[in-house]
Amino acid sequence: MASQAPGSSAPSSNINSPILPPNGGPLLNAQFTDLNTRASPAPSAQGDGRAKRNKRDSRKKREAKGLDTESAPPPPKKRATTATNTALPSSKLRILRPLLLAEPHDSDRFPPQPRQLNRVTRKSSEVLGQSWDFYEVVDKLTNKNGFRYSYAISDPGFPHIKYRQTDVRPYNARFSFEDSPAAISFSENARAVTTNDAWHTARANVCAREGTYYYEARVISGVVKDPQAPQNGRPTTSPRGHVRIGFARREADLDANVGVDCYGYGIRDVNGEVVNRMRCEFFFPKGEAINEGDVIGMLITLPPLSLHKKIVEGTYDPVIDGDGSNQPPMATNVIRDRIPFHYKSDFCWQQSNVFSTKHLRDYAFNLKETPTFGPPSPLNSEDATLRTLPGSSITILKNGVPMGTPFKELYAFLPPASRLANGTNNLGIGERENADDGMIGYYPAVSCYGGGAVECRFEGPWWVGPPEHTETGEPIRPMGERFNDQIVEDVVADMVDEVEAMFTWGGIDGNVINNGTELEASVVGGPEVLKGGVGAALDYALAANTPGTAGASDSAANSNRATPAAGEVGSQPVPEALSVGTAGTPNIEVQGDGDGDVEMT
Secondary structure (H helix, E strand, O other): OOOOOOOOOOOOOOOOOOOOOOOOOOOOHHHOOOOOOOOOOOOOEOOOOOEOOOOOOOHHHHHHHOOOOOOOOOOOOOOOOOOOOOOOOHHHOOOOOOOOOOOOOHHHHOOOOOOOEEEEEEEEEOOOOEEEEEEEEOOOOOOOOOEEEEEEEEOOOOOOOOEEEEOOOOOOOOEOOOOOOOOOEEOOOOOEEEOOOOOEEEEEOOOEOOEEEEEEEEEEEOOOOOOOOOOOOOOOOOOOOEEEEEEEOOOOOOOOOOOOOOOEEEEEOHHHOEEEOOEEEOOOOOOOOOOOOOEEEEEEEEOOHHHHHHHHHOOOOHHHHOOOOOOOOOOOOEOOOEEEEEEOOEEEEEEEOEEOOHHHHHHHHOOOOOOOOOOOOOOOOOOHHHOEOOOOEEEEEEOOEEEEEEEEOOEOOOOOOOEEEOOOOOOEOHHHOOOEOOOOOEEEEEEEEOOOEEEEEOOOOOOOOOOOEOOOOOEOEEOOHHHHHHHHHHHHHHHHHHHHHHHHHOOOOOOEOOOOOEOOHHHOOOHHHHHHHHHHHHHHHHHHOOOOOOOHHHHHHHHOOOOOOOOEEOOEEHHHHHOEOOOOOEOOOOOOOOOOOOOOO
């Protein structure tokens, strides 16, 4: 390839070499062309060497054409559309029939079978001189994915709802098999729990809603006190695991330790620090901790439900209402939207569970002590979840010695402070998300880590025992008494549901609606019921029985049925339907063999 002579004006044959000036002078930076960028059209040169200027329209012309974006006013901001809250108060809700119930099997009249337990490990404590065997529960139901599970039993005394609430052995206050992760292992009496994994929490099967309750927790595997260890207050890792003890609501995460969010209050074994919303604060004196063999007493005080309801509804006046001690008891409308289903050899209920709310999640992760939406208080106007209960507190005792009250003004939990969730997307369920199923409250909760183990007593005989009364003179009840209270509440709620079902659905059969329309068994569990509940099933049945359709003959047959007259329920007058027989159930004649239930008499 030929090369050009130096100083030649011809272009260079090498594309990477610059173009030399005609006079062979030095290269100037202004004469280089950036070959790696897209060049714009070169301006036309005039005689004076200046580029031609483009004439620009005036501002008025640009504004008239809508082209002046610099001086034009900014477009109005679109307001964020907020979904309208259609939730009804719990007192306004009525019984909901989730789907049609098939006729119970004979086996459905038997109590649930005891849970099958497989031995996992054995814990021994040299400090206490005892040993405990721990078991895993085989094929156990776990409250997760927005659902909560309980047990049902068929009862011929309830012809409309057909099933009533029951429980699985052992029949006493204990840790719940369903309200605990799969990694939690239980003792045979379900009063002691442990895990060899990371932090997991187990909740009891009883909860506190109002009043003062007490339970004890003894560390059977944890930090062993070493008198020769330096008392510098620094955390140490125990080869026998760690534990945390406290109270937690149903929204609290079970795959973490109690106190990691706003839904739990706990105390950790190391240094005796108290924990809430992921904040650890010193509580015990310096050098004091919770060691293996120590007995920790947990005392919770909650105001009456009548005062609690005023707080969550926003009608609380501290001057008029005070602490609510002089207010009469409140009638609670217990709404349990449940779906019965068979699981193995048992019959169970499935219902929506409560879920954590945005305000408390943000407050738990907020590094500021005072959030932008205002601190939690009984009068917080931002959201019901941010309201607290005046007079509520948690007091901690160690080996019978009161250590103090680290938690006061606990968060409110009655709906709408607690809201039911949809199991599929963890979102609200519309107008029924404020339903109170009677089991929303503060539960005894224990967290274990790396082999830590705790044994609890919810009623006497105690290891140490509670004080005789609180500082204000209120009586202290054992947490275990709530088990019998909850049985009574379930029985009353089942009876109320049955009576309301008679008025709502009518007839003596649970498959007959009050207008005489019988729902076909073909829609039981079908897509219409799953999408819209009993309303969709009723619409489906009415559409099938509309004259002029294939179900016209069925409609004619249904029209010949006797419709209950005013003041009657089914085939019985109202007074007879509401009378209570010797079995404690509505006095209704039912076709059956009269077999009764033998559990928990």
